[in-house]
Amino acid sequence: MLETTRQITQAEAIREALEQAMDEDERVILIGEGVPDPKGVFGTTSGLQERFGTARVFDMPLAENGMTGICIGAAISGLRPVMVHQRIDFTLLCMDQLINNAAKWRYMFAGQVNVPLVIRVIVGRGWGQGPQHAQSLQALFAHVPGLKVVMPSSGYDAKGMLLAAIRDDNPVIFIEHRWLHGITDEVPTLPYTVALNKAMLRRPGKDATVVAFSFMVIETLLVAKALVDLGIDLEVIDARAVRPLDMTTIIESVQRTGVLIVADTAWKTGGIAGEVVAAVAEAAFNSLRQPPLRIALPDLPAPTSHHLSKDYYPDALHLARAIVSHLNVAVADIELVNRLHRSTPHDVPQREFCGPF
Amino acid sequence: MNKALSTSRIKSLYRVMLRIRRVEESIAERYAAQEMRCPVHLSIGQEAIAAGVCAALTQQDGVFSGHRAHAHYLAKGGDLTAMLAEIYGKAEGCCKGIGGSMHMIDLAAGFLGAVPIVGATVPLAVGAAWAARLRGENKVITVFLGDGTFEEGVVYESINFAVLHRLPVLFVCENNLYACYTRLSTRQPERPIHGVAAACGCNVMLADGNDALAVYDVASRAVADLRSGNQPVFLECATYRWREHCGPNNDDDLGYRPAAEVAKWQAFCPINQLATLLNARPEGQDFITHSEQEISKEINDAFTAALAGSIPQQADLPGYLYA
Known part of the structure; x- marks a missing residue:
């Protein structure tokens, strides 16, 4: 059927x-x-x-x-x-x-x-x-x-x-x-289930593994798409499960790429991104070609004013800059800006979103 | 009260209370052996409420409790050997050694769970009653709480929902005047606890918490009310804890409660009160003697069985975490 x-x-x-x-x-x-x-x-x-x-x-x-x-x-x-x-x-x-x-x-x-x-x-x-x-x-x-x-x-x-x-x-x-x-x-349309303990490979790539959580998957996929014609091939894993973390999928990927980057929606200190990094370090330290990178929120509660929240959330452009810098690849910043600059207001998910919450 | 019925009721309540008292005393006596390696909160002095309330319930009715749960567990029909084995940390314990004295459960007896976070089981009782209502089951769910528990916000939240949905919940407040060493007047303003419950919309009932017959009569009325779909009942019973808050000993040397107050409450011993009634009836003394003998043997056998239990295995722990 x-x-x-x-x-x-x-x-x-x-x-x-x-x-x-x-x-x-x-x-x-x-x-x-x-x-x-x-x-x-x-x-x-x-x-x-x-x-x-x-x-x-x-x-x-x-x-x-x-x-x-x-x-x-x-x-x-x-x-x-x-x-x-x-x-x-x-x-x-x-x-x-x-x-x-x-x-x-x-x-x-x-x-x-x-x-x-x-x-x-x-x-x-x-x-x-x-x-x-x-x-x-x-x-x-x-x-x-x-x-x-x-x-x-x-x-x-x-x-x-x-x-x-x-x-x-x-x-x-x-x-x-x-x-x-x-x-x-x-x-x-029909009912179906998706396992509660499995990550998903959203995009295969060879240069680095990016493990992303929730909305950061959307941003990371934008980055991966933009970076591919700049010669950077990201593997994107949608973590999906937080407890238990699907470390098998993540470690297999890191063993292929040798680089671990974690993009989380939460604060960095004590966050789940750190747990991913720790688990990879314990199980596959020798697979890492360079230190891991956590991309997360600054250790500050979210500010309300849209003037203040502009730089609080790492968006796709932030993410791309951090990844390019981490991989130490020579890419002119304008290339990233041209591809990833967000033309819509930074504080709404879509242009048509007009609050209130 | 019908006199014949009354004698059999006095006997059964007396026996339930005596059994609880002797179990608790046996735990206290053996505690120094350091084989019961967990906190114990003994129910000595408070037996009448457990006995009276549980006598008004059927096996299908559910009961929840808190840290001082031995009396409730036993009165509801919880297995004695499984309780003692649990306190000894044995695999045959009611929680296979994971819970200890503060975590009691016997599903077959309708004792649905006791845990030591104060107030934690109050909303669970409301939820169990809600489920019973939604599933069309004619059950009453009882939760035992103390005067200290009444200070927890979750109790207000629970009562609010129970009253809103007219759920078959019997809140039994055992007011023993102290939370650990802190007197009620230090913790709550001068107004009755049941007055707050009444203002929340509960049907409030009161009983002398050291008079098992009185508790039984009032609880029976409460349960009948609940089965006919009336408002949740808040039953407040005044009583007194004889031993220390936690542990096998008396702690009145600490001076946190007046000696005269302790003596006054001990004079109202719930078990002695019924013994006096029994002694005035034919064969009452024989019944008391027989009960003592039977209970003594049962307790000794249960301790022997519990101590002979097996050691729980570390390897089994992960299997308990997730279904």
Whole structure:
């Protein structure tokens, strides 16, 4: 059978995954602040309460920690809750329940009880999201045994990994990026899953391995495309999984290219990029022809003013300059500017995006 | 109360409490051997609430608790040998040695879990009740919490959702006046805890926490209410912890609570109160003697079995982490 696919946005792909998961399993319930409201969490939950009713699709009190515990209680009692936070920053209010209970309930009771729970969270960026609406906290979650953590970049993966996460019997932190929601991708209409523990080679190349996370995959692919006719051939790996990291795929690539560059959406210190570097150094130190490079956010919370955020996020041009310099290749900067200068405003994902968040 | 029924009820509550008391005393006696290498929070003095509430529940009803969970676990029907084996760190323990005294579970008995982060199981109880409602199961979920737990924000969040959705949750607040060494009046303003729960929309009930019959009567009413779809119930029971917060000993030499206060509460021993009632009835003394003998044998056997348990294997740990 020829499977039908079509171009849809990542927000639509996520919504479709939720709809199909709820269709196939009546134990799946959906809850979050704004889930049934007119905006439907950036369109990712629109129409689901109308379709599945008020006994399966819920708005919730502004009680993130308590509601996380309530969802854990439901998960250990036969339901499969999907909880949504419009910003990952809000999960800092539920770290007790996530780390002390969700991550450990199965382990501390020696495997007697599973916690089939999905926490959907969204990393904000641009349009003045500022210090408390634009954090990228994957490393916090990835530190905790018992959680699974994923950050898909493509719409195809977003749908397949969300379906896999909902079918999984473990707590999964499903990290979306606000700037990925509007990007279209070829997505099958039928349900399918994508593994929660596998990276993906997005582009083969011989000069350097760039491991990218979430939105940085988009930027890195732009860079790779621009650099190829300047004589630099990048291999781009979409990490997809943060816990567990797919080090097999990454190490195989580094063994081919001899160079490791990691592009993360988060701060550098204590970030997942450092974990990738450490794991490669432990397992394949002798494959490295030169020191690794981490491209990440400066160790500062995101500033709000668009004047200040301009240089805060490493965009494709920043990335290309850092990579060219690291590889010590003679390329005139104007060549990079000509190919990668962003003509749209720096603080929105697409020109048509006009806020508010 | 029907007198015949009352005698059998007194006997069963007495026996449950006596068993808890003797188990806890046995743990305390053997603790110095340093083979129970984990914190223990003993329930001595607080047996009536566990016994009274759990007697009002069915096996299908679920119970959650916190760090001081032995009484709740035993009253709900949790396996004694598995509990002791857990405290000894044996593979036959209810958590195969991963949890110790502060992590109790016996799913077959409907004891759904106890963990020592204060307040951590309160939302889980609400979630379990929510799942029961959504799945059409006629279950009541009980969570035992202390006066200290009531200071945690997550309790307010949990009560709010339970009341909002009229979930079948019985919140049982065991108010023993102290959080570790800190008196209630140092931690909370002068107003009743149950008053806050009432303001949140709970159906509030009160019982003398050292009177197992009173607790049973009120809890039975609460459970009947919950089964008929009424508001969540917040049952506050005053009681008193006899031993130290954590460990096998008395700690009244530390002077954090007045000697007269300790003496007053010990005079209201929940077990002695029912023994007095039993002694006034035919064969009451025989029942007490028999109970002591049976319980003593059961506990000795359980300790022997627990101590003879096997050593848990490090290699099994990773398998518990993910399904």
